[in-house]
Amino acid sequence: MPLGIAVAAIALGAASITGGLADRDRKNQEAAASQSAAAIPTCEVTDRNSLVPPSGALLGVNLNLEAKPLAQYAADLGHKPAVSVSFADFPYTEQERTHLQQAAAQIRADGHIMLLTLEPKQGLAAVTRDVISDLVKDLGSINSQGVPVIVRLAHEMNGSWYPWSQQPLEYRDMFTRVADAVHTGVPGSAMMWAPNYAGGYPFAGGQFEAKAGSADFAALDTDHDGAITMADDPYAPYYPGDGAVDWVGMSLYHWGAKYPWGENEIPEANKFADQLTGNYVGANGDDTLLPDFYSVYGKDHNKPVAIPETAALYNPTAGGAAEIDIKRTWWEQVFSAQAHAQFPNLKMINWFEWDKNEVEVNGRIDWTTTNSPAIRGAFTTALPDWLHYGTGTTCRPAG
Template sequence: MGSKVVQKTLFSLSLLLTAAAIVFINVLLYSPSTRKSLLGANYTVFGVVPGAPAKPSAGTPARSPTNNRRILDPAAINGMYFGASIDWEAKDVPLSFNQRFGKPLPFVMYFANITTNGMALVSELKYIIDAVVRVDGAILGLTVMPMDPLEQLSDAVYDQLGRVCAEINKNGIPVMLRYAHEMNGNWFSYGQVPTAYKASFIKATNAVRKYTNLTSMVWAPNSPSGYPWLAAGSGPKAKSPDFIAMDTNQDGKLDYLDDPYTPYYPGDDYVDWIGFSVFHFGNNLNSNTMPVDGEFRGVIQYVAGTDKLAPTWDLYTQFSQARNKPFAVMETGAAYYPKNVKPGDPTEMDIKRAWWKQVYSTDTLTRFPLMKLISWFDIAKEEQINGGETTSSFLYRDFRISWDKTIADQFKADLPPRVFFEDAPETALH
């Protein structure tokens, strides 16, 4: 009888000791102040410094985790960084990109939605953070797209956005926040409402800066080709504040003679980077055709028409150069339509190579010295084109350059000096 009591007592004691050990380990893992007071500054748990970035897996190209963070001081970079949008939905991650491409990303893009309830899928951000940490040193390009009317976003929603950016930054990951991009277009719910847009961007900037100084704000309109994209009956109502703002030449109508950028600019105090999107989609947005000479440059320095009145809308000169702000092409690529190949079409290599030789070129580096980042859209996806319930169709567009070794190797071979990856030596950046 006595032995059974002793056994029960020992069993209960072992349970208590086990529970205490679990609590102690969790305190070590999740309470920095307790860890430091108990173990000192140079502690480890199971051989790992808690909170430190995860070590990159074997096979990742060698790199310095501090080099590309110089992008936070872009004036110090004599050249530009390469970046990429990867297909997170298809479970692609930066480490996989690095391994198949053979060069380490200094910048990777992720898209997130925000609603009146706050940021959607915040739980997924831990997965994103862990994936970026594993390629220590990479900057996260965070594109946040409001899904509800901007006037309905509360202060609490903006506050959450600021806290999310700060949490990412605490993991050692700088953020370039592209908030409500392509706002001068009519394809997003927040498009072509300049009054509400500017107020929203300012609130987002203030919320981010309340919590962190490691997140840069990127103002990124779309190419003005086709602006203002108004079908009959669409767009802001005549004489409304948004109409008046968009009618920059005050002729009582909205057309290609109106400035496609200035109505949406929130002000120098709230913008750190000037961003842009520019793609080659082929003729009629649906065919395998070659880029024309000067196409990339011509979109940035866009001449809106062929008549004598045609104005030039030069995003780089007007906003980057005039305001001394760094310029980033946040998305670019050339579309190949593998399911729509016709006799005589150029090859995938022909189309994509012709585009990247314009985009990543000595001419680009020379002509646009404040252009410090160009990010390739390394995704293939089914996209809806032409618009309208009766005329819409879907096409499979392949923008990728990293998935085909021959294409990836040719891309790297064609890059001029001063286009940097994360393994660029410190001395090369000057």
């Protein structure tokens, strides 16, 4: 129940129970309750540009809300996260719509921004005008509760494993249609374009890789040599344009130093920065350098850059390096003063806080930093002062 309504209910209940109160006193109480509610500002979010901090970065989390509520994570972290990641099919079911509203309620109390990852698992053609219209209505509803939304739409589109993969022509059209509707209809929501880190591009052999001879294949063959290889630009053909994109994002993980994954290995020096700038050559089996994602999209296109997900692999059943050494080495890179100075447009960092089975490893991987007291203590101590956190919302919904 919103605070203002609760105050009014308490006042009215008290007047009813104490029936001997004078009518004047009752009216005074009702007026006071009304003024109290009016004094609480409405929650409606109306400016997507205000989501970008002028300096520093938002610290958020990709959390298994069924295993740990956001309130518990905030207590463990010692801060309310500025961003909480949610996933839904697109179009989504009524059950998923309910889950999004439930997630929004948790974020309203113990966070700030929802990063909503929408996955068009039925293919790009399923994103119809009606589907987009329904999304705009739902975003408006969430915004009116005081929760801004950044929509990460059809992420990892340059991979080969999703039904929306490697279809740059249709993808850009779909993204632009959604972005136009969101920008027009929900000023408290923003759009994020987030390709997969391109080490290993074009990820040959995936179910949805571009077919030779297709228009999409021709668009992806940026060096016009008749093949799609790591020599082709793995990002630019998928970019929908500056007008459609508010944020750019790339998830960066430490899976290990070499393939196959599953061994407990210390992250190589400067790995995080090298991945973000295209200079990392480990683990890919190829010395080809990638485009500098940060410079091209963060600086040249002047977009706020997000790391929607990051973490370091720890396999509890394997030997090798210790959990604390692996994870601490990674977060020291992510949160380093060097990274802060080198990447001023880096405006969001979300930790992947899951303990789950990974098909790439065929086993359980613990990516978390708050479940173990020792890891949690080291992680929270390492958080730099340039990070921004959530404050929760104490206002009543608009309308």
